[in-house]
Amino acid sequence: MIRLVITLWATLIALPAMAEIEIKQVTSPGGINAWLVEDHTIPFTALELRFRGGGSLDAPGKRGATNLMVGLLEEGAADMDARAFAKRSEELAASFGYGSSDDAVSVSAKFLTENRDQAIAHLRASLIEPRFDADAVERVRAQVLSGLRQDVTDPQSIASRAFDKLVFGTHPYGASQDGTIDSVTALTRDDIVAAHHGALARDRLYVGAVGDITAEQLGKLLDTLLLDLPETGAPMPPAADPVFPGGTHVTDFDTPQSVVVFGQPGVDMTDPDFFPAYVLNQILGGGSFESRLMQEVREKRGLTYGIYTYLADRDLADFWAGSVASGNESVAEAIKVIRAEWQRARDGVTEAELNDAKTYMTGAYPLRFDGNGPIANILVSMQMMGLTPDYVSNRNAMIEAVTMADITRVAQRLLDPAQLTFVVVGKPQGLGPT
């Protein structure tokens, strides 16, 4: 029987200041799509799986079910209880990481070439045949609850939660995907099994692989690993409708340094203004030392150790957010400076700022592609964002194309001091609760 085993497109991508990487688009015999970069230098493979949906798929009243389920995948599978599973992982010297976020369940695997088939059989057991044994459920539940109790008295967690609740309300984004002490306490094994069927399905799967493996080997591997997952999972939740009321919202908490989260509406990656906004964010607060906020709040005034802003391009909402921490006695001044900079950025930026941001962003981009693990992550993130492989070679040109006029237009359109909303946790002086 002659059959096309693998369908394969390859895109050669020339990165500036970077060796070519060749992204192959692989379809396995069973129909699973993946992106692959072959590199046989080191005898291992990094495999990154993402299942879109993640914690946002939790059924009503079952907050934290997906997170707890993911925590249990490596706690017993097939004929192995938790301890037997862990021993087998150690024998294989494979590294499996399982994680859950608002938008995805992620599985990050590294395995040696010398025992690849055994490692994949083991990983498969955890994804397809997790046991969710009663004792394992109670043990992992206790670990999750311990974390939730600590979050209650951690100013950073209090601030994130207060911000999410204020902005996203009853949407899944409005509450932590870890759940609450009450919701996690009430979860049953049936809830966990339902979360497993809902979250780990092939209709929401993205795969990136990098390392010592050929397209044909990867195709077979993916069929073994994933073909027995259900074809469809739980319906995706609706998009969020974030509300930014403006103002400063204080949560009183006795700690010496106030933690601040702030944000306003953002912009989707498909919006033609996304790249100008991305560059503008770099100039305003993009995390490097050269950003205006780092210069004004830290370098000139010594009000903080760090401040950054970012464009959050999430699956169900876009927003523009940032974070800073400053002593209770100085946080009011820090917020004043941030507000002033937000207003000032509406007037645009200087030619030098734009050029510096572009050279930084275009130069730093290829430096991200520096290892099998990091590249596998990039491959799978690009797929989730709906990008094609040639994005890697076009991306810098889109940065370069941003003009001063673009920046000014986008700053006027998007930066909105009236909606810029601050959540503060601590004992801030000179900031009344609103």
Add this chain to the structure above:
Amino acid sequence: MTRFLALAAALLFAPLNAFADDSVTDFKLDNGMEVVVIEDHRAPVAVHMAWYRSGSADETPGVSGVAHFLEHLLFKGTDTLEPGEFSATVARNGGNDNAFTSYDYTAYYQRVAADRLELMMKMESDRMVNLRLDEGDIETERNVILEERNQRVDNNPSALFREQKGAVQYLNHRYGVPIIGWRHEMESLSLDDALSYYGTYYSPNNAILIVAGDVTPDEVKTLAEKYYGVIPANPDLPERIRAIEPPQTAERRMIFRDPRVAQPWVNRSYLAPARDSGAQEKAAALVLLSEILGGGQTSLLNERLQFDKQMVVYAGAGYGAGALDDTTFDLYVVPKPGVSLQEAEDAMDAVIAEFLENGVDEEQLARIKMQLKASQIYARDDVESIANRYGRALTQGLTVADVQAWPDVLQAVTVDDIMAAARDLFNRDRSVTGWLMADAAQPVEVSQ
């Protein structure tokens, strides 16, 4: 303590050794500066690092935090660079830069496209000796490090606990003083304090240059001679002699209470030797001991306390193999609600007693050694972590040969070695036990 937070976490985990030896080249410049080149030609990226054999434990009493403060100040100007121009230049070349300070070292690094290496060397060699500071730099940056202390320590009861516990652990050695400094001493750090530390320790004969990535030893040597090789050695560099710990002869115990503690836990530490040049065997045995007792889900503490007795949320062990002077071997137990810290501690001690009685499970030891071998392969994926490994080792009294021998030393550890190390180690008279708890005697119930 890093200049800013982005990459700090990666440094907490000291991966085990890794690289095929032929990818590492080392040599010395005429002025005594050591150079290590680690080749990885998969991507045209280079990591350029300058490591100094001086950290917070080399500070003079009374100016705690000055090593880290100076690290921040090195981003201010030199004779030829304006304040902030260093990082701005790195950024304009598409690179990232940062720095970090520990007890035994201070290091500065840039990640750039490999063809920008020369510019990095030019700037890094410049600030080794040509720093220019004024009072204005001092005051603002002192506020920044105080905010850093707020963020890392004062806002976090676990960090405050660790800081107090370190002070109880070391009566005489500077490992008992926090790297970031005691607040009251940080508040009065002066320009003179910073310059005095700079003048004493920043010189080529106290530094190690590490370049990793898409570079060749020949080009690194040529550039290093051009930029670093012309800086004269400091003839007055002091010998690295620190006040050492007296023998500990009495058990120490402490309780740290803070209303922000929602999850109490117990930490027991024992003074222990670190890796020593040419004699790493004992440290290797302690690494394996920590893996056996608390290295993961199948470790003995977790087997007994998490699975069998179901008393703890988590248990673990940790051993700081890399240190210039004596280090600690730590045990942790995090009890479940309803289990007191005393019960958790007693259960932990029962596991140690059981281990000393029954010895090592040979199958477990074989699994651990297999993982150590595999970690050498995985580590090759991250050349920056390999560069860090050499930087830490060479500032902590080890040599390139020690680093390269370490995987074999680990594989050669026997059951008898581990038991001998354990019997030496577990002496309560040489231990410190700390309890972290909320204000009340029992953990408070918190609801949302």
